[in-house]
Amino acid sequence: MTISERISAIRQPEQDAPTCCLCGAQAKAPKAHPDKPFRRLKDGSLAAPMGWKKTADNMRCRDCTRANYITRSVRVRLIGAESGNADEWAVIRKSLNANSALVAKFANWYLQRLLAADLAMQPFEGKLPACPEVDYYADARRLFPTINPQGLGQAARTVRAYYADRRFAVLVAKNRNVDTYRWDGLPIPVHVQSWSLVAEEDRGIILRIGGEAGGSWRVKIYADGINLTRVHQLMSGEAEAGAASFIRRARPPREGEAKGQRRKRSWYLRIAGRFPKPTAKRKRLATKVLTLGHDKECLLYGVTDHDGDEPVEIHAADLRSMICGHRRRDRKRQVDCSTIYRAMPRRKAKRWAAARTVLAAKHQAKVTQVLKEVASHVAWKCERLGVDEVNYDPTDRGWIDGFPFHRLKSALANALEGRGIAFHSTGDDSSPAEAEGDE
Numbered sequence: 317m318t319i320s321e322r323i324s325a326i327r328q329p330e331q332d333a334p335t336c337c338l339c340g341a342q343a344k345a346p347k348a349h350p351d352k353p354f355r356r357l358k359d360g361s362l363a364a365p366m367g368w369k370k371t372a373d374n375m376r377c378r379d380c381t382r383a384n385y386i387t388r389s390v391r392v393r394l395i396g397a398e399s400g401n402a403d404e405w406a407v408i409r410k411s412l413n414a415n416s417a418l419v420a421k422f423a424n425w426y427l428q429r430l431l432a433a434d435l436a437m438q439p440f441e442g443k444l445p446a447c448p449e450v451d452y453y454a455d456a457r458r459l460f461p462t463i464n465p466q467g468l469g470q471a472a473r474t475v476r477a478y479y480a481d482r483r484f485a486v487l488v489a490k491n492r493n494v495d496t497y498r499w500d501g502l503p504i505p506v507h508v509q510s511w512s513l514v515a516e517e518d519r520g521i522i523l524r525i526g527g528e529a530g531g532s533w534r535v536k537i538y539a540d541g542i543n544l545t546r547v548h549q550l551m552s553g554e555a556e557a558g559a560a561s562f563i564r565r566a567r568p569p570r571e572g573e574a575k576g577q578r579r580k581r582s583w584y585l586r587i588a589g590r591f592p593k594p595t596a597k598r599k600r601l602a603t604k605v606l607t608l609g610h611d612k613e614c615l616l617y618g619v620t621d622h623d624g625d626e627p628v629e630i631h632a633a634d635l636r637s638m639i640c641g642h643r644r645r646d647r648k649r650q651v652d653c654s655t656i657y658r659a660m661p662r663r664k665a666k667r668w669a670a671a672r673t674v675l676a677a678k679h680q681a682k683v684t685q686v687l688k689e690v691a692s693h694v695a696w697k698c699e700r701l702g703v704d705e706v707n708y709d710p711t712d713r714g715w716i717d718g719f720p721f722h723r724l725k726s727a728l729a730n731a732l733e734g735r736g737i738a739f740h741s742t743g744d745d746s747s748p749a750e751a752e753g754d755e
């Protein structure tokens with residue numbers, strides 16, 4: 317091959333378009349530049365067009381990604397150093413605490429910068445101008461050199477979103493202050509290439525962290541249920557990992573643990589990722605049906621039509637006491653607002669009423685969250701039992717009067733259909749008036 321031939325071979329790469337490995341569709345060139353060749357990476361392979369996903373050896377179009385993957389996050393608890401050495405584990409925890417505090421320090425610093433930039437614009441006329449751009453990066457790199465650039469960006473977005481929500485109250489309504497606001501710990505972003513999960517036969521699953529400030533560690537992790545399934549999917553390559561960060565959260569209560577007791581906080585790694593959608597309907601001769609309903613003891617009770625399957629039981633005692641507690645306190649607040657304090661100044665009375673509304677909204681958000689968790693737990697159990705169809709009978713409403721069963725029903729429908737399990741509701745549906753009775 318002569319040199320000129322070689323050069324022309326380099327200059328004219330094959331004009332093939334990126335092709336989806338699942339549906340065979342070819343990427344279309346942009347309308348404005350129909351003849352423009354597709355972008356290539358340094359190694360000569362085609363780059364993924366916008367919205368496409370490139371893996372080691374093939375590419376997937378946007379539609380196929382949407383049809384086959386769901387975006388979810390996994391949370392795994394760090395439980396100790398791989399070596400089992402308590403001192404090593406203490407060093408790792410210390411380093412995590414220090415890093416988190418450092419990210420928080422940056423966040424506090426950046427929040428003040430945003431506020432200062434806004435105050436410098438004062439006074440403004442008419443509409444509140446857009447939040448000024450604050451060029452924080454160079455200063456932040458100098459002041460916080462151990463936070464990785466990706467981590468800075470992520471923390472800055474958190475701060476900006478926090479500030480943007482409160483700007484109006486701070487600058488115009490002037491009923492709020494952010495100049496004393498302090499974060500005391502923020503998630504620590506981990507670069508996608510600096511962590512990996514490995515299954516070690518005798519020691520369970522090990523998380524390897526390398527290249528971050530604080531050196532490289534090997535930490536034992538704990539995951540169960542759907543989280544464990546997802547961890548296995550990440551390790552086998554069925555799922556694709558996205559952003560990850562260390563977070564510090566209270567451990568969920570163990571069974572039988574006293575409620576309201578202060579629980580120790582643990583470090584978790586939260587990993588966002590694309591997980592394969594559960595395959596629709598496995599071929600089976602007979603479909604397995606779960607009949608689900610309520611009774612006095614359980615929020616949800618279900619049995620399958622197969623012998624030997626364990627029943628699905630969800631007591632949700634915490635939810636019950638949460639709802640009853642809220643009602644009791646709310647009734648008291650209502651009495652306080654209406655009778656005892658009738659004599660108080662109107663402005664104060666208004667504030668009391670507003671506080672009551674806020675508390676009610678918070679309570680509703682909590683209930684919604686719990687219902688989602690309950691529904692996803694049921695869906696997970698159904699998947700494990702191999703249930704194809706769920707028949708839900710909402711007639712017995714003895715669990716708590718006026719519980720928002722309609723919301724539970726839609727949460728169940730969402731969670732089950734998300735896993736490819738059919739959901740039917742039989743029996744009489746609640747009338748909206750009764751359903752809203754918990755308010």
Ligand SMILES: [Zn+2]
Nearest residue numbers: 336339377380
């Ligand atoms: Zn495709």
